[in-house]
Amino acid sequence: MSVDSLIEGRQASPPHHLRRPGLLVSLMVAPGVLVLVLFMILPLLWVVRVSFYETAQGTTMVPAWVLDQYVRFLADIWYLRNVVWLSVFVSIVSTAITVLLAYPIAMYVARATGLRRQILQTLVLAPLLIGLVSLVFGWIVILRGGGLFNSLIIWLGFVDAPIRLLYAMPAVYILLIYVGIPYVVMTLLDNFERIEPTLLEAAANAGAGGWRIFASIILPLTLPGLNAGVLVLFALNFSAFAIPLMVGSANTNLIGLVVYKQAMQLGNLPFAAAISVIMVAISAAILVIYSRLMQRFFLWRLGV
């Protein structure tokens, strides 16, 4: 038997009834599509529409088709530097740190079994279950001037006086990272579990020690999970508004927070809408570039 004949003829086209969704399938899907359009697509379209409105006397909306709001934002170097660039920088750095911390955590949890595993998994997930406001209060206790962290580093002799963490950039980073870890751990855990143990044994048999197995087998095979985690995390961090609002300062104007302030505090909906559109566009552009690079350098190998 020739080697190639073994794989030929395996990809026959599916039977006709599997190729096109039938009427029944269409009917079953219809309610879902309707909900999607009503609650997801329409609001988004509305935001896009409003971003082209004019504003009169500061905040009154006037229906129109103008680019005023976009020009106001993009032509202002202050916005570009202190909002757009800051947001890109903060979200890339916080995403990178989150991933570096989450990876070993996921690996550790993936190795545990039984009750230990349950406990570890619950601990990792806890931040997602508790709710952001409670978490922030917890961290305020830790980070504030006379809080646990400052008391600790003063007691250890690293500094003489409390350092400013809260209502400043450090607190924003800490909370973005803290809240992001569970997302990445979850996507990674799933990925770790799907690695066949025999793949690692085969590598050991080939002569690989622990580090080599990690670098050549485990890491490459968890890149899809890592990648999925990074995509979600970057999108979340880039548009974050609650964390910089609660623990940040006037110098932590992430783009999501600016949208929030314009819409909720200043009532300038067209301007907020335009910044939203810009935010989504930048986020999408960065994610597309990132995905392309991942695909180009690695993921194609796994056929994903």
Add this chain to the structure above:
Amino acid sequence: MTGKKISLNGISKRYGDFVAVSDMSLTVEPGEFVSFLGPSGCGKTTTLRMIAGFIMPDSGALKIGDVEVTYLPPNKRDLSFVFQNYALWPHMTVAENIGFGPKLAGLSRADIDKRIRDALSLTALSGLESRFPRQLSGGQQQRVAVARALALGRSVLLMDEPLSNLDRKLRVDMRKELKELQRRLNITTVYVTHDQEEALSMSDRVAVMDRGRIASLAVPEEIYRNPPNEFVASFVGGVNYFNGTLRHVDSSRSFFIADDGLEFHITRRENTPEGTVRLMTRPEWIVLRSGEDKGLNTHPVTVDFIEYLGASRKVSATTETGRKLLIQVHDVDPMSIEVGDRLTFHIAAQNMMLIK
């Protein structure tokens, strides 16, 4: 690549209270092909994985060549392993899978490429080097797994049911190829299977395992023709048992009367005791004849059931004394057999074997 001896000395493995492998001792000679054959859960994989170092034994000692390796990690042992699920690295091409080990061994680029080329041509895979495992058929993946193991250039090859995921035709082809490859490379091989045909056809010796122990270790003909006990006898093929009394007639013949009164002359063998014994004969050692036939070792039977298997027919029949017999009739025999036929069966004197 020359084969090295493998010595297992009193190897045991427990899981909690359950003894998976019990005091196993075995020597596989350089270049020899030994199969572990046995039912599911008898400890074949556990033993093989202990030799490979994926599991540590609770007690006992293990040597490869003259080197004691009992507690050596798997990446320090002079052996290669072929996994039942092949365990090909999905993110590496065929060539990368095969070249991984040689690269770790610190070979030069040219030597690595040569290893890859040689392994590919040995396993008839040339042309597929840049495919990923997912782009290969099951049979091709199996070959890559073997190629990857051979490219390591080790002196011992361990295989855990490497053919069990293939369809029957491919399995039969592959076992011949594997055996030829093994003989050509003279690599010491331990092969795990629960397919007796595979074990008998490929092995120099077969170790039949039962509940964590070796029930019998012998050459295939011996295992099949003269099994030491019922477990081995019935694991490697069909079997009929006769309880009865044995008496020696002269230096070459004995006389046997079964419990139900059937009489047989049988060939006398060394160390055969007289008195109460148990004999066995295989279904294909029994000859069916037309009803008029009389003579030595020939008795009447009635056909109960016929199973047509293509190459042969499996006939269930009952003697006049009420004994059930399993008889295999090869299809060269033009005799037509019907359920209810009254025939005779004949067992040649050398075809009744003593069993414990």
